[in-house]
Amino acid sequence: MRYITAGESHGPQLTAIIEGLPAGLPVSPEQIDRQLARRQHGYGRGDRMKIELDRVELLSGVRWGRTLGSPVTLVVKNRDWANWLEKMSPLAEHDGMAEAVTRPRPGHADLSGAMKYGHRDVRNILERSSARETAVRVAVGAVARCLLEALGIRIGGMVTELGGVCARVAAEPLPTLWERAAASELFCCDDEAELEMKRLIDHAKASGDTLGGVVEVQVTGLPPGLGSHVQWDRKLDARLAMALMSIQAIKGVEVGLGFEAARRPGSQVHDEIGYDPTVLERGVVSGYVRATNNAGGLEGGMTTGEPLILRAAMKPIPTLYTPLRSVDLLTHEPYEASVERSDTCAVPAALVVAEAVVAIELAHAVLEKFGGDSLDEIIRNRDGYLAAVRSF
Ligand SMILES: Cc1cc2nc3c(=O)[nH]c(=O)nc-3n(C[C@H](O)[C@H](O)[C@H](O)COP(=O)(O)O)c2cc1C
Numbered sequence: 001m002r003y004i005t006a007g008e009s010h011g012p013q014l015t016a017i018i019e020g021l022p023a024g025l026p027v028s029p030e031q032i033d034r035q036l037a038r039r040q041h042g043y044g045r046g047d048r049m050k051i052e053l054d055r056v057e058l059l060s061g062v063r064w065g066r067t068l069g070s071p072v073t074l075v076v077k078n079r080d081w082a083n084w085l086e087k088m089s090p091l092a093e094h095d096g097m098a099e100a101v102t103r104p105r106p107g108h109a110d111l112s113g114a115m116k117y118g119h120r121d122v123r124n125i126l127e128r129s130s131a132r133e134t135a136v137r138v139a140v141g142a143v144a145r146c147l148l149e150a151l152g153i154r155i156g157g158m159v160t161e162l163g164g165v166c167a168r169v170a171a172e173p174l175p176t177l178w179e180r181a182a183a184s185e186l187f188c189c190d191d192e193a194e195l196e197m198k199r200l201i202d203h204a205k206a207s208g209d210t211l212g213g214v215v216e217v218q219v220t221g222l223p224p225g226l227g228s229h230v231q232w233d234r235k236l237d238a239r240l241a242m243a244l245m246s247i248q249a250i251k252g253v254e255v256g257l258g259f260e261a262a263r264r265p266g267s268q269v270h271d272e273i274g275y276d277p278t279v280l281e282r283g284v285v286s287g288y289v290r291a292t293n294n295a296g297g298l299e300g301g302m303t304t305g306e307p308l309i310l311r312a313a314m315k316p317i318p319t320l321y322t323p324l325r326s327v328d329l330l331t332h333e334p335y336e337a338s339v340e341r342s343d344t345c346a347v348p349a350a351l352v353v354a355e356a357v358v359a360i361e362l363a364h365a366v367l368e369k370f371g372g373d374s375l376d377e378i379i380r381n382r383d384g385y386l387a388a389v390r391s392f
């Protein structure tokens, strides 16, 4: 399975084409719109989210609610386009530099992109580097989720840190934590920490500053053996890390214990292996059991069958309403950086994007492992494999 996205932040629409999905997969616009709405939610976002009401249009590859096996085209329209018809026109009859953005924002793609592509108007870079693109990536992720859910694989997550405030995550089953996160404005499971996070966002907004944070994505119901140890680009941990790092403003990824593993001796890191045949009676896939899951569900680039635990660190938003120092690209004189309408904090939105890219990578890994051109064929292949694992 592969996909590509296209579209500018203030252009008419965002488009994605997904190739390689099996036939017979139930997909509905409602399932996709639910994820799009989650991405728009979240305390600390700017005024753009008051304009947009993201909805998907399914333009190919789905008929009567099921995939055909042909490429699936997804479109999310930009409502803001109506306000940018002139500034974003594809037609040539415009004074190129009249309203050019020429003071690159530190931390955004502006300066490197302008030098690389030879644009003096930074808008030609920021339109595509903008995280508006993540709207359609979340739509692709929602389709990937449809495949995973058909196989009993569930994805959720929460914001675990924001502006330096850490949430205490109680030792409760994941579905309970996911429900609690869903009820919070910041997708946070710790009410006390959430209040403090909101206070920090208010303060940052009032002072023209911005905040980042950490999101955690969890996945349950995975069979052991997705991904492979045999080649660098088949290792699932590497592929998941790349997917997460591809999200705008993500600067670090952890698997399981993550960086904490580097600080502990092996005896306090690795998850000891036991065998308990009684778990098979409860429908658990394999009799091999682990008392801990410090590995976060991945060993040797393959799933272990334990829940997948991934964290991604988001830097603070680069556009500051109290701008940082920059230089004008036309005069080379020092100036304050340009101010584009902006979010104060988008960590909750980044969680939804992180879940989406993890879903996409896992759907890819499932299709590699179980092959098949239709969902039924994938399920048959999966069941054959699970029978082998059960008696292993
Ligand atoms: C959901 C989301 C919303 C974002 N909103 C903004 C924003 O309003 N203003 C801004 O300057 N950057 C925003 N960013 C971050 C920039 O898009 C990002 O920092 C920029 O593309 C440069 O890429 P890099 O940070 O990965 O190096 C957002 C990122 C995400 C994931």
Ligand SMILES: C=C(O[C@@H]1CC(C(=O)O)=C[C@@H](OP(=O)(O)O)[C@H]1O)C(=O)O
Residues within 6 Å of the ligand: 009, 046, 047, 048, 049, 052, 129, 130, 131, 132, 135, 248, 340, 341, 342, 343, 349
């Ligand atoms: C539009 C979205 O996020 C945008 C991401 C973004 C950036 O620079 O990344 C800058 C802002 O764009 P605008 O100036 O048009 O408001 C955000 O609103 C979105 O998430 O849908």
